[in-house]
Amino acid sequence: MxxxxxxxxxxxxxxxxxxxxxxxxxxxxxxxxxxxxxxxxxxxxxxxxxxxxxxxxxxxxxxxGPRLDRLAQVSQAIAVKLCDTGVNMGPVPAISWLQRWLNAFSQQQKLYGRLIADGNIGPLTLSALDIFLTQRGAEGERVMLKALNCSQGARYLQITESRPQNQAFIYGWIKERVTL
Incomplete structure (x- = not known):
């Protein structure tokens, strides 16, 4: 792509x-x-x-700007997901979710050190994703995409619950943005 x-x-x-x-x-x-x-x-x-x-x-x-072009060299599918999410709700939350999920998948920091979930892609985030995908392969990439979808869906629910006017949009957000 x-x-x-x-x-x-x-x-x-x-x-x-x-x-x-x-x-x-x-x-x-x-x-x-x-x-x-x-x-x-x-x-x-x-x-x-x-x-x-x-x-x-x-x-x-x-x-x-958010260096998804660099992340795409490690996983294009994850970079595309984060880009699409970023357009819809900003790149920092999307990248922060990746960092948080990488922390959760680090096997208590045995695979790589703990990341600061700051929403910025730097060498530590790129390295952690590379190590994660090397360990988990194609299945790991699919699991990470599912994990990112979980965070995105939860965020849509949260903003809709806090602002009822968003009920007009949540169905479309989930249909178009939370992909299988």
Whole structure:
């Protein structure tokens, strides 16, 4: 899967322009909120945000910026999952979940040292994932993806319980984002 494939899949999930009153993200096109677009210097109407601009933002803020491009060298499937989750709720929570799960799977730090779940991908996180996948193989990658889905689903439930307006979105979040 190329980076173009990754972002085209995200754009397909996110869809074109939306501006729903119940959505805290406000005006959004191609998965890019108005706040993010403005931070990148886009001054036009959100309904007209060019797809090329959205792709550049997706790449910079949700792939290369959080170093998922480096993580993809260890596991593309996990990097793609974290990127998709990051677009929906920010890269820091998604990467923090990976670090927390790696800690839980470290066999009481016999495989690798404890990670700080800071949401930043650095050499320790990359090394821990590499060691985990070397020990567990393809099955380990599938288990990690399931674990990340558990965290994501729990987060969706938490934000919906704390903000009832999100009930309008939770079904779609689970359907589109918590993948098998």
């Amino acid at each position: 190329t980076e173009t494939d990754i972002f085209n899949a995200i754009i397909e999930k996110e869809g074109d322009y939306i501006n729903l009153p119940a959505d805290k993200g406000g005006a959004t096109r191609w998965g890019i909120t108005e706040q993010v677009a403005r931070a990148h210097g886009y001054a036009g109407a959100m309904a007209e945000l060019p797809q090329a601009t959205a792709l550049t933002i997706l790449y910079n803020d949700y792939w290369s």
